[in-house]
Amino acid sequence: MTRGTTSAFPISTSDLTIEYPPHGASGAFVAVHGLTLKLAPGEVLGLLGESGSGKSTLARVLSGAAFSSDSGDVRPQITGGEATVLGFPLRRIGRSKLNRLTFGVGLLAQDAADTLPSTMTVTEIVAEPVLARDRRYNRTALATQVATMIDAVRLPLAVLDSFPYQLSSGQRQRVALARALVCGPELLIADEPTAGVDVTVRDAVIDLISELQRERAFSALVISHDLAVLRRVANRIAVMHQGVLVGLGTIDEVFDNPWHPYVADMARALAAGTAGSTQQVEASRVETSDDEELDDEELDDVDPA
Numbered sequence: 224m225t226r227g228t229t230s231a232f233p234i235s236t237s238d239l240t241i242e243y244p245p246h247g248a249s250g251a252f253v254a255v256h257g258l259t260l261k262l263a264p265g266e267v268l269g270l271l272g273e274s275g276s277g278k279s280t281l282a283r284v285l286s287g288a289a290f291s292s293d294s295g296d297v298r299p300q301i302t303g304g305e306a307t308v309l310g311f312p313l314r315r316i317g318r319s320k321l322n323r324l325t326f327g328v329g330l331l332a333q334d335a336a337d338t339l340p341s342t343m344t345v346t347e348i349v350a351e352p353v354l355a356r357d358r359r360y361n362r363t364a365l366a367t368q369v370a371t372m373i374d375a376v377r378l379p380l381a382v383l384d385s386f387p388y389q390l391s392s393g394q395r396q397r398v399a400l401a402r403a404l405v406c407g408p409e410l411l412i413a414d415e416p417t418a419g420v421d422v423t424v425r426d427a428v429i430d431l432i433s434e435l436q437r438e439r440a441f442s443a444l445v446i447s448h449d450l451a452v453l454r455r456v457a458n459r460i461a462v463m464h465q466g467v468l469v470g471l472g473t474i475d476e477v478f479d480n481p482w483h484p485y486v487a488d489m490a491r492a493l494a495a496g497t498a499g500s501t502q503q504v505e506a507s508r509v510e511t512s513d514d515e516e517l518d519d520e521e522l523d524d525v526d527p528a
């Protein structure tokens with residue numbers, strides 16, 4: 224793929240602000256505020272944050288999905304700063320650059336496994352991104368490419384003629400992953416890759432992403448509210464809270480020296496063994512919010528830097 228411009232970083236954002244425009248009775252809503260971060264080539268960056276913190280919005284923008292005409296009626300817009308992905312500045316990106324960008328980015332959307340087209344076979348589903356770009360793509364070569372991809376995600380070739388409803392949740396997620404990777408992207412953006420997957424195979428799915436990332440050397444942004452998931456796959460994590468970046472570094476760096484109360488709460492809950500996910504931290508924050516003495520004491524421990 225031809226990159227937009229020379230850029231050392233597959234993802235680079237600078238003071239990025241993303242907003243949903245007003246629609247219906249809802250006013251404009253800023254979902255991401257002033258985000259600055261970089262993803263290094265070959266790196267896996269985990270994005271951690273509770274529900275509503277802006278993770279999926281960021282995934283939609285960085286993958287280019289937010290700018291596609293079929294992305295739904297209310298699209299998030301960049302209203303401040305800039306994001307550059309694979310060398311393409313996203314603010315005011317045009318159609319032809321968007322096509323080149325989306326060719327280089329594999330998106331595993333949050334509900335990918337549950338929204339596989341029910342009337343298509345696995346072969347058709349995995350082949351679709353290739354044919355969407357080139358209807359005349361050589362069918363023999365494509366069949367080989369699809370079979371190779373299915374094998375790469377550790378599924379038996381017997382599933383090629385199956386329909387999604389004939390597969391388990393873990394198998395469907397592997398098919399979704401095969402589809403996200405079939406064009407050989409430089410960057411994978413995986414939004415909650417274990418959501419909707421049977422709990423018994425969640426580790427296998429995340430470990431598969433990790434293995435494929437090493438084999439194929441793509442860079443990746445893996446989004447999860449579950450630190451245990453990111454621990455298995457990410458080199459560094461970024462923590463988001465209410466649309467703001469509140470932690471960035473290795474997992475140890477982030478939790479050993481928290482510079483935001485939200486991360487400090489999480490660090491304490493992790494140390495006490497009472498939380499492994501942002502939902503559990505949120506629950507513990509609600510429980511302790513009535514106890515002002517404890518809150519003050521807790522916040523005194525936090526480095527305000």
Ligand SMILES: Nc1ncnc2c1ncn2[C@@H]1O[C@H](COP(=O)(O)OP(=O)(O)OP(=O)(O)O)[C@@H](O)[C@H]1O
Binds near residue numbers: 275
């Ligand atoms: N179409 C929309 N219009 C207005 N606001 C929206 C829209 N979609 C999302 N939001 C808001 O943007 C914020 C961020 O949502 P987003 O889906 O990015 O969060 P998230 O961290 O991915 O949450 P989850 O983990 O539940 O998927 C939320 O407050 C949400 O209500």
